[in-house]
Amino acid sequence: MPYAVILSVRALVEYVYRGGSIDSGFRTTTSLQEGTKAHQAIQNNYGEHDRKEVHLSGDWEHDDLLIQLEGRCDGIIRESEGELIEEIKSTAGRLELILEDSHPVHWAQAKCYAYLYCVQEELESIRIRLTYVQVDTEQTKQFIQSLTRTELQQFMGEVILLYLPYAKFQARHAEARDRSVKELPFPYAAYRQGQRKLAGAVYKSIMERQTLFAKAPTGTGKTISTLFPSIKAIGEGHLQKLYYLTAKTITRTAAEEAFRLMRSNGLQLRSVTLTAKDKICFKEETRCQKEYCEFADGYYDRINAAVLDLLSNEQEISREVIEAYAMRHKVCPFEFSLDVSYAADAVICDYNYVFDPKVSLKRMMEEQKKQTAILIDEAHNLVDRGRDMFSATLTKYPFLQLKREFKESNALLAKAANAVNDFFIRFRKAHLESGSVVMPSCPEELAELLEPFIAAAEAELSAGNEMTAEAATILLETYFTAQTFIRTLGYYNEAYVTLAELDRNDIRLKLFCLDPSGMLRQMAKGFRSRIFFSATLSPLHYYREMLGGSPDDYVLTIPSPFRKEQLDVLLLPLSTRFRDRERTKRGIAVSLHQILQERSGNYLIFFPSYDYLNEVLELFIQYPLDVQLLVQRIGMSEEEKEAFLDAFQTNPAKPCIGFAVMGGMFSEGIDLTGDRLTGTVVVGVGLPQINIERNLIKQYFDRNGRNGFDYAYVYPGINKVLQAGGRLIRTETDHGTLLLVDDRFEQRQYEQLLPEEWKPLTRYSHF
Structure with a gap:
């Protein structure tokens, strides 16, 4: 049986025909968007028997390779002379500068659709119309060719022949990958508590094309528990690709390390990590213009050789690998990483590559999505990220x-x-x-x-x-x-x-997305399986709803793998409400001083805001304490962040005390194991600052039969508390003290949202 390669028409013709620079002057957004106003201006004139946005597919077999082609044709028009295939391209440039042979890739795309349609309908010949639309004037320029099915078949044979070496290269890799996956053992001697259950739920969700929401506490081993079963599904032919989506560098690194571990056990699988354009750009300014950037100039003339070189030699395609090969072949590292991602088996990237309409990977066809799983790490972050992605702001001054x-x-x-x-x-x-x-x-x-x-x-x-x-x-x-x-x-x-x-x-006008669930559901539609997981996906019903889930989706809650005696949870019932802070801040400062004397060690102390942090800090330093004091500041660089964390060492000369903010860079994705961190203090219940946007969210959910205050304030706030408190116990041998400061933790509304392993809370006697 021949090996099958699923390929979009666009990917095929771009591989064979594209050339020139990244911008070729200025590559407009309009020209790349399906269903734009320019396309609609043409399609709206179609007759009742004409069709638009028609999905076409077909197979091409060569030796032991089966290429399964698919694409979406702009229009199929019925005329007296017969049917006509139309390909529409929009441009902001001058139409008189466009000649019939200006864009071979456009003709190639149209001819591929014509061939697929001729085979499907058993036609002997067909007419092809290439229509260019000027977006400003909506004026058009058209070129028409009439081709026989035999001519189109000959054309397809020539195109496939040029693509074949790459296709065979990919097929050989896929066969080696699948063999290695079948022999791949779980990379640890034994499963941790709850780990096998999570891995099994992920595998089942992929097999049954389902969505899974999994709350898996720290220590479960979420990264390997989601990646391992997904890779097994690839090796068994159920998946072609997976996307590991995350919002933070530390979790991207964890995914890279998991792939590295499995490769050490024989896995042959290509994974690529995508880095934001402004971070990976070689130039001082990120300007994709051939006149300014030598890596953009002539990019498409060099990219195929660059991709083939990299794929022939590398499996772990990190940022450093992308940069090295991009420099060697003189290509833009960002665009290079995107091109490589379409050929990779696994992609590690930010949420926006799947969920943000402005950024999402547009070359992925629907058939490819059906064979792709998305693994969404730290999924609680996607609610507010989704609001940002689907909102838009305009200001007057520009x-x-x-x-x-x-x-x-x-x-x-x-x-x-x-x-x-x-x-x-x-x-x-x-x-x-x-x-x-x-x-x-x-x-x-x-x-x-x-x-x-x-x-x-x-x-x-x-x-x-x-x-x-x-x-x-x-x-x-x-x-x-x-x-x-x-x-x-x-x-x-x-x-x-x-x-x-x-x-x-100035004036700031914002289209504000109050509820991102509908858009998140739409952007995730079409993928074979969606796995949302986090240690703090609590309450589960809230996150399932806000992340676009449904009552039919799978849900899983894994108990903590750690023993209760590893964590001593104390409660200091002082009010941290805004109106009470002036009255209670000295009591908090004194209590912090007291607990640091009684239970010496390295501590992280989290506050809901920088202002509140500084107010308590000002009082705290009035009481002498022989410690190394570190304070999180607004806008810390990566170097400053690393220095902050490096100060937390085992058996330090002086205990290290870090003052930080909830929801900030030190409250999530930080691993300070053993005696590097022996205590954590969380001041307040984490409620977001009251402002007009949060109140609009509250009002929206109140109108829709939910508890608006919970949705806008309580649930996002308690997540920050859980994240900050979760910094403490990271391994089976860690021990420590967690102090929660706020009398509201004694209220049922808040107490029931805390993890079972934190209960019961022990009151801490203060001054």
């Missing part, structure tokens, strides 16, 4: 800058920017007495003004005109911001409000 900057050089762009600026001025006058305005919808006038601005900005960016670096940066950033704003308007529904905040210098 439009005023662009009006001034292009007044002389581009009157059309200046006029379009000025129109948006004038809208904001009128808005300010209409709401002169208000610091903030909440509206159920976005003003229609603004959307109508942004469209011509986007078109004018695209035209200017495409033209390659000379401008200052500052002007280019402002124009590009404002263009993408406007694009995001318009795109977000397309999602706008009852789960959104429009929030305007006005001050003397």
